[in-house]
Amino acid sequence: MNLAFTVDADGWVSAARKLPSPNFEARPEGAVPTLIVVHNISLPPNEFGGTAIAELFQNTLDCDAHPYYDTHLRGVRVSAHFVIHRDGALEQFVSCNERAWHAGPSNFFGRERCNDFSIGIELEGSDTTAFEAAQYRTLGALVTALKARYPVEGLAGHSDIAPGRKTDPGPHFEWQRLQRDTVLADQYFPYLKFPRVP
Numbered sequence: 001m002n003l004a005f006t007v008d009a010d011g012w013v014s015a016a017r018k019l020p021s022p023n024f025e026a027r028p029e030g031a032v033p034t035l036i037v038v039h040n041i042s043l044p045p046n047e048f049g050g051t052a053i054a055e056l057f058q059n060t061l062d063c064d065a066h067p068y069y070d071t072h073l074r075g076v077r078v079s080a081h082f083v084i085h086r087d088g089a090l091e092q093f094v095s096c097n098e099r100a101w102h103a104g105p106s107n108f109f110g111r112e113r114c115n116d117f118s119i120g121i122e123l124e125g126s127d128t129t130a131f132e133a134a135q136y137r138t139l140g141a142l143v144t145a146l147k148a149r150y151p152v153e154g155l156a157g158h159s160d161i162a163p164g165r166k167t168d169p170g171p172h173f174e175w176q177r178l179q180r181d182t183v184l185a186d187q188y189f190p191y192l193k194f195p196r197v198p
């Protein structure tokens, strides 16, 4: 069964569960999304399920609930545009027309402040676990829908644009599977080495 999404003129995917985050601002004058950044996240780290990611992005996470939250997440104000859960369920926190706070200090081939011109997608996962087929299905459909709405020129991992600081989406993320699913040309994956070993 083929999954298909559409992005409306206001930058929202109608099929996504809408959970608005306050952690965004207007993109700079004239900036449009040209880059898609793929992340992984799990809260607590390496534990899947639950509502902590949404709570973090909506500034309602109880930082007394876990030692990791207490030491790493207190006062943190972040949000990606999208989260894709282990079962493929899609949540949207920020309109794609707005600048979400997902990438931090970053550099895409010399262009800094990647949040200005990117859309952030979090896969619920970790650097040590394979992602689920349902997540690739949702991600492929989402990337296809985003490319139909915006002049997307490339995709990158968070670790590609913030090397040394970030490691996600990690070694288990299958970029070639995403390329196959989206039927996008090599030029959209500038961090992949071509030609590749089969």
Ligand SMILES: [Zn+2]
Residues within 6 Å of the ligand: 038, 039, 040, 102, 158, 166, 168
């Ligand atoms: Zn990330």
